[in-house]
Amino acid sequence: MTSQVHNQPTADDSLVACPHCDLLQRLPNLAPGASARCPRCDEELWRNRKDPLNRTLALASAAAILYVIANSVPMLGLTIVGREASTTVFGGVQQLWRDDQALVALLVLVTAIVAPALQIGFMLLIVVAGLRRRPPIWVGTLMRYQPTARTWSMIEVMMLGVLVALVKIADYATVIPGMALFVLSALVFVLAGMQSSFDAREIWSRIEWAEAPTGDAAAPLATTETTR
Amino acid sequence: MSQAALTAMQLGLQSCEVCRLLSRPADASQQGRCPRCDEPLSFRKHSSFQRSWAFLLAAAICYIPANVLPVLTTKTATGADSDTILQGVVLLWSPTGWPLSLIVLVASIMIPSAKIIALGYLLVSAQRRSARNSEQRIRLYRTVEFIGRWSMVDVFVDTFTAALIQLQPLMSVEPASGLFFFAAVVVFTMLAVESFDPRLIWDAASMSEVQHA
Numbered sequence: 001m002t003s004q005v006h007n008q009p010t011a012d013d014s015l016v017a018c019p020h021c022d023l024l025q026r027l028p029n030l031a032p033g034a035s036a037r038c039p040r041c042d043e044e045l046w047r048n049r050k051d052p053l054n055r056t057l058a059l060a061s062a063a064a065i066l067y068v069i070a071n072s073v074p075m076l077g078l079t080i081v082g083r084e085a086s087t088t089v090f091g092g093v094q095q096l097w098r099d100d101q102a103l104v105a106l107l108v109l110v111t112a113i114v115a116p117a118l119q120i121g122f123m124l125l126i127v128v129a130g131l132r133r134r135p136p137i138w139v140g141t142l143m144r145y146q147p148t149a150r151t152w153s154m155i156e157v158m159m160l161g162v163l164v165a166l167v168k169i170a171d172y173a174t175v176i177p178g179m180a181l182f183v184l185s186a187l188v189f190v191l192a193g194m195q196s197s198f199d200a201r202e203i204w205s206r207i208e209w210a211e212a213p214t215g216d217a218a219a220p221l222a223t224t225e226t227t228r
Numbered sequence: 229m230s231q232a233a234l235t236a237m238q239l240g241l242q243s244c245e246v247c248r249l250l251s252r253p254a255d256a257s258q259q260g261r262c263p264r265c266d267e268p269l270s271f272r273k274h275s276s277f278q279r280s281w282a283f284l285l286a287a288a289i290c291y292i293p294a295n296v297l298p299v300l301t302t303k304t305a306t307g308a309d310s311d312t313i314l315q316g317v318v319l320l321w322s323p324t325g326w327p328l329s330l331i332v333l334v335a336s337i338m339i340p341s342a343k344i345i346a347l348g349y350l351l352v353s354a355q356r357r358s359a360r361n362s363e364q365r366i367r368l369y370r371t372v373e374f375i376g377r378w379s380m381v382d383v384f385v386d387t388f389t390a391a392l393i394q395l396q397p398l399m400s401v402e403p404a405s406g407l408f409f410f411a412a413v414v415v416f417t418m419l420a421v422e423s424f425d426p427r428l429i430w431d432a433a434s435m436s437e438v439q440h441a
Contacts, residue, residue, distance in 0.1 A: 007251035161384025
């Protein structure tokens with residue numbers, strides 16, 4: 001049973017602790033594109049991205065389209081002595097399942113299909129809702145789990161694995177790279193762009209609070225709004 | 229800086245792991261929540277050492293069958309042949325294929341073992357409250373965090389090789405029992421890294437900075 005008691009926020013929201021070494025410091029006002037690093041452990045604390053919401057929205061939409069295409073067309077095929085075979089990403093999961101490797105099948109399903117979908121879907125919802133002046137509290141829940149989805153989304157690792165498999169199979173048969181292979185390669189770069197154009201601090205500074213701040217604590221919100 | 233640098237914990241402030249908001253516990257006797265995002269708060273990740281050690285130990289145990297047992301079985305008209313990860317690396321080695329063989333060697337054999345050793349060192353040095361080499365150790369932590377996912381390469385190689393080569397009775401490839409243990413090593417080391425709180429690396433150094441100030 002976890003408690004329902006909320007902590008008291010500090011009055012100044014430019015005061016932060018480094019997530020890697022806990023050093024207390026004040027974030028300076030940054031020019032667009034500039035970043036602030038922890039003086040002790042060199043962790044990047046914040047980067048003031050240019051136009052983060054619109055750019056992330058554009059890249060997340062592109063990622064969603066590429067994701068749908070990549071999962072509906074064949075990724076890899078081969079021909080050998082007149083026989084042909086091809087597989088999609090999901091086909092790989094199905095074959096593992098048929099070969100009694102249910103847990104590995106589940107891991108591939110999560111890392112290659114489910115986590116990327118959540119990574120993109122959560123980001124789309126976050127930026128669309130983030131366009132409001134005061135993003136609702138459920139955006140915070142999505143922002144809580146988006147990094148987890150990102151950790152377990154391994155499209156780029158899968159691409160390397162597919163390339164190695166392709167060269168291995170080329171010893172026995174003629175390999176036919178499928179359309180999904182090219183779409184997935186593009187998706188790797190779009191996803192990297194989507195993540196690096198996003199500014200979590202921008203959303204957190206405007207979001208609706210779990211416990212409405214009173215008195216002093218309301219002040220930082222007012223100042224962030226005037227500087228926008 | 230004229231005065232000694234302080235950490236949030238030394239001032240009794242908690243930094244939210246989710247939204248980074250700094251806040252002060254309202255009641256020291258019970259765990260508080262973040263007033264902004266409602267996340268339960270603590271000064272350091274909940275039982276970080278125990279959780280991280282547990283996952284690391286599980287990974288080290290699975291590491292042995294992952295390397296001893298075969299990961300792929302190739303069935304042809306003349307018989308069946310099973311390969312371990314290392315045999316796969318050797319098979320891939322050829323005048324033209326050696327770069328890929330090297331990728332698999334690094335991703336499947338070197339990264340998992342280096343990760344287990346590195347994380348073990350980070351845990352031991354933080355538990356012994358070592359104040360030395362904190363900068364190098366945080367860099368090691370970031371490296372381990374960044375490269376861990378690439379060990380999954382072999383799982384994907386085997387998945388798609390098995391999915392494509394289903395040409396019975398001519399030739400078929402099936403995943404073998406070692407693949408499960410190998411996947412378990414990757415998942416357990418990733419969970420061990422996620423449970424480890426990097427701020428523990430710096431706590432000893434933070435203490436001595438204050439004492440010498």
